[in-house]
Amino acid sequence: MKMLPGIGVFGTGSVVRIIVPFLRAKGFVVVAIWGRTPASAQQVAKELSIPFYTSKVDEVLLRKDVDLIFVLCSPHLHAQISVKALGIGKHVLCDRPAGICQNDALKMVKASQYYPSLISIVNHSLRFLPAFTMMRKCLRDNYVGKRIDLCDVRIRISSLIDETEGYDWTCDERMGGGILTLVGSHVIDLLSFLTGLRATRVHGVIRTFESETARVQGIRRVTAPDFATFQLELGGPINDYNLLTGDRAPLLVTVQLMSSNQAGAFNQELVITGEAGALWVKGGDLHGRRNNAKEECLYLDVEDLENPTGNESLPRPYMKGLLKMVGALREAFQSVEDRRGWVKEPVADAATFQDGQYVQAVMEALRKSSRHMSWERVILADEEEQDLNNPLLTRAAAMLRHP
Amino acid sequence: MKMLPGIGVFGTGSVVRIIVPFLRAKGFVVVAIWGRTPASAQQVAKELSIPFYTSKVDEVLLRKDVDLIFVLCSPHLHAQISVKALGIGKHVLCDRPAGICQNDALKMVKASQYYPSLISIVNHSLRFLPAFTMMRKCLRDNYVGKRIDLCDVRIRISSLIDETEGYDWTCDERMGGGILTLVGSHVIDLLSFLTGLRATRVHGVIRTFESETARVQGIRRVTAPDFATFQLELGGPINDYNLLTGDRAPLLVTVQLMSSNQAGAFNQELVITGEAGALWVKGGDLHGRRNNAKEECLYLDVEDLENPTGNESLPRPYMKGLLKMVGALREAFQSVEDRRGWVKEPVADAATFQDGQYVQAVMEALRKSSRHMSWERVILADEEEQDLNNPLLTRAAAMLRHP
Numbered sequence: 001m002k003m004l005p006g007i008g009v010f011g012t013g014s015v016v017r018i019i020v021p022f023l024r025a026k027g028f029v030v031v032a033i034w035g036r037t038p039a040s041a042q043q044v045a046k047e048l049s050i051p052f053y054t055s056k057v058d059e060v061l062l063r064k065d066v067d068l069i070f071v072l073c074s075p076h077l078h079a080q081i082s083v084k085a086l087g088i089g090k091h092v093l094c095d096r097p098a099g100i101c102q103n104d105a106l107k108m109v110k111a112s113q114y115y116p117s118l119i120s121i122v123n124h125s126l127r128f129l130p131a132f133t134m135m136r137k138c139l140r141d142n143y144v145g146k147r148i149d150l151c152d153v154r155i156r157i158s159s160l161i162d163e164t165e166g167y168d169w170t171c172d173e174r175m176g177g178g179i180l181t182l183v184g185s186h187v188i189d190l191l192s193f194l195t196g197l198r199a200t201r202v203h204g205v206i207r208t209f210e211s212e213t214a215r216v217q218g219i220r221r222v223t224a225p226d227f228a229t230f231q232l233e234l235g236g237p238i239n240d241y242n243l244l245t246g247d248r249a250p251l252l253v254t255v256q257l258m259s260s261n262q263a264g265a266f267n268q269e270l271v272i273t274g275e276a277g278a279l280w281v282k283g284g285d286l287h288g289r290r291n292n293a294k295e296e297c298l299y300l301d302v303e304d305l306e307n308p309t310g311n312e313s314l315p316r317p318y319m320k321g322l323l324k325m326v327g328a329l330r331e332a333f334q335s336v337e338d339r340r341g342w343v344k345e346p347v348a349d350a351a352t353f354q355d356g357q358y359v360q361a362v363m364e365a366l367r368k369s370s371r372h373m374s375w376e377r378v379i380l381a382d383e384e385e386q387d388l389n390n391p392l393l394t395r396a397a398a399m400l401r402h403p
Numbered sequence: 404m405k406m407l408p409g410i411g412v413f414g415t416g417s418v419v420r421i422i423v424p425f426l427r428a429k430g431f432v433v434v435a436i437w438g439r440t441p442a443s444a445q446q447v448a449k450e451l452s453i454p455f456y457t458s459k460v461d462e463v464l465l466r467k468d469v470d471l472i473f474v475l476c477s478p479h480l481h482a483q484i485s486v487k488a489l490g491i492g493k494h495v496l497c498d499r500p501a502g503i504c505q506n507d508a509l510k511m512v513k514a515s516q517y518y519p520s521l522i523s524i525v526n527h528s529l530r531f532l533p534a535f536t537m538m539r540k541c542l543r544d545n546y547v548g549k550r551i552d553l554c555d556v557r558i559r560i561s562s563l564i565d566e567t568e569g570y571d572w573t574c575d576e577r578m579g580g581g582i583l584t585l586v587g588s589h590v591i592d593l594l595s596f597l598t599g600l601r602a603t604r605v606h607g608v609i610r611t612f613e614s615e616t617a618r619v620q621g622i623r624r625v626t627a628p629d630f631a632t633f634q635l636e637l638g639g640p641i642n643d644y645n646l647l648t649g650d651r652a653p654l655l656v657t658v659q660l661m662s663s664n665q666a667g668a669f670n671q672e673l674v675i676t677g678e679a680g681a682l683w684v685k686g687g688d689l690h691g692r693r694n695n696a697k698e699e700c701l702y703l704d705v706e707d708l709e710n711p712t713g714n715e716s717l718p719r720p721y722m723k724g725l726l727k728m729v730g731a732l733r734e735a736f737q738s739v740e741d742r743r744g745w746v747k748e749p750v751a752d753a754a755t756f757q758d759g760q761y762v763q764a765v766m767e768a769l770r771k772s773s774r775h776m777s778w779e780r781v782i783l784a785d786e787e788e789q790d791l792n793n794p795l796l797t798r799a800a801a802m803l804r805h806p
Contacts, residue, residue: 231608254659373606
């Protein structure tokens with residue numbers, strides 16, 4: 001049997017404890033782990049029996065037995081580690097939302113375009129959840145008709161603040177913490193996966209209701225948002241196939257996200273209604289109803305031994321999607337003799353770094369919208385732009401192209 | 404036993420068929436009915452055994468045995484009939500949303516202020532639903548804490564188009580049809596009833612997804628909206644007591660309303676979350692949970708013989724609220740000897756014509772917001788304004804007062 005690529009993991013958060021057993025179950029070997037401090041790396045290495053640990057990025061990247069890296073650390077390090085890894089010739093799976101701003105994601109896009117023979121995907125695991133792959137198929141088969149009226153998403157989730165190490169990036173909006181980056185990014189990506197359309201204009205209200213926790217009090221405040229409500233107009237097709245035909249009005253999306261340890265159990269619901277019926281995913285199940293017909297269950301999520309149930313830090317649909325994505329990665333490598341060789345088909349539906357940049361662009365527009373109480377256009381920064389650090393230039397250039 | 408005031412009813416829609424038996428059950432005598440055409444008036448009069456019918460407004464208003472009128476007809480007639488009725492000395496209950504624009508409502512406000520000895524209330528029956536009166540009490544008792552984070556309202560209802568007489572005002576936005584005026588008005592009013600606060604800025608997206616029905620096709624289109632999503636900032640206190648203290652940020656409200664015969668069963672949920680817990684009304688039941696405690700049922704809506712179950716044209720919570728409101732009206736009259744005499748206390752919580760004008764102002768701001776894709780200030784037109792038909796003057800005057 002073929003030897004699968006060796007894996008290096010960046011990060012010591014709770015998702016690492018979940019993903020390492022998944023990787024092993026699928027036949028991957030986890031050979032090295034990086035942590036922010038030697039102590040944190042050592043502790044997780046010991047806990048998960050990973051043979052090598054370090055707090056130096058290069059010591060993982062330069063290892064000959066590491067072929068694929070999982071970037072699961074603080075978002076401000078995503079771009080730096082991913083770009084370097086690709087340069088050294090390693091495949092990369094990067095956690096959402098691919099950096100802390102669009103500029104980060106753009107650097108990653110450039111690197112991935114420079115090394116097209118390497119895998120570079122963003123961890124948007126919901127794309128691999130069977131209920132959503134099935135929903136996408138039903139939409140393409142016009143289950144809800146040719147005219148789609150509305151996509152509505154509601155998610156309630158427990159607090160996203162990781163207090164195991166005290167105040168960290170999950171408390172801080174500028175470091176990539178909060179419900180918009182950690183959950184909203186999944187939703188924004190999923191909507192374009194399902195519809196084949198991209199948001200062109202957005203409006204949002206983003207809030208931090210709980211600015212104190214048991215451990216974060218006094219001078220330090222939580223700035224990471226725990227609430228977001230937003231509306232997107234989906235209009236720009238991303239590929240040959242999309243759900244808008246002819247001169248239809250943009251597709252309206254409404255989203256409401258809330259994280260709180262007091263808000264009750266995890267709940268996630270996505271409903272798409274159209275002229276001929278409706279489709280909805282609740283948890284991991286897909287339901288549908290055509291007009292004047294009875295509700296039907298189109299996919300029922302079954303509990304199986306292979307799929308552990310969700311826990312507080314990663315609800316079940318995300319967990320299951322992640323496991324499926326790891327399975328797809330295995331398939332991509334499995335069919336080629338060379339340990340590092342791969343085929344595209346099994347991971348063809350995964351989120352690319354370009355998708356990651358798009359998600360960042362939407363989140364930037366949403367933050368601006370919330371600040372200015374205005375609808376904002378989604379501005380996708382171009383590769384050719386010279387000075388990405390100058391927002392005025394970027395904006396002006398984008399407006400020249402899309403007047 | 405005291406003789407209750409005689410009632411004249413304006414309108415022949417389905418709500419009339421529901422309300423007349425309620426009125427009789429509470430001891431009122433329905434003496435006359437007005438319809439747009441003699442035929443429609445005759446038909447309902449016969450069906451409901453009402454002794455007198457007419458298509459002339461004055462023939463109801465001038466009757467000596469009519470003391471209280473129920474204005475349940477097309478909104479474009481609300482102001483005209485209500486103002487005239489008060490001038491003739493009749494008590495008035497007017498259906499929501501009190502006319503088709505703020506100017507209509509303002510005329511009604513002026514008339515009601517000119518005749519303070521007459522009852523003048525808007526049919527916002529949810530104020531009388533026990534679950535909401537209890538919720539209001541819990542909020543005042545700080546059940547969710549001093550800091551309220553969010554009010555979220557979701558309503559799904561069957562189509563609001565009345566096709567019994569073909570194309571009518573319920574199909575037409577400018578005539579007062581659609582989910583914003585017929586359901587949104589209730590929500591806007593209820594929120595200020597519950598919190599003691601008024602919306603100062605609003606943002607909304609209003610749509611008509613189903614512009615054709617089985618009977619309305621071809622050249623005629625339904626323009627009445629069947630979908631609205633909106634955000635309100637509640638900031639302006641309406642009386643001594645309100646839920647914002649000190650220099651707190653405005654209270655955020657999110658609302659989503661959808662009407663469709665395909666959207667599934669009626670569903671209405673209002674959730675208020677705060678620092679110390681949450682309260683929610685689902686259907687007619689009130690639930691609550693304080694932080695770190697178990698969910699508790701604070702009011703359970705019991706099916707009783709007196710309260711019929713809801714039907715498609717009037718869901719149960721609205722039906723029950725309406726019955727309670729009719730009961731309150733009876734009490735108001737019951738305790739005074741004179742047939743037309745009344746006391747305020749039982750109907751002190753009813754929506755006044757001023758409340759109706761506020762609701763119209765919020766809806767006007769929401770329509771403007773949806774048209775312009777912008778947040779809009781709620782501008783309450785003043786009594787002193789001379790030229791209310793000139794929107795520019797009205798706006799300019801309002802901006803001078805609230806710069």
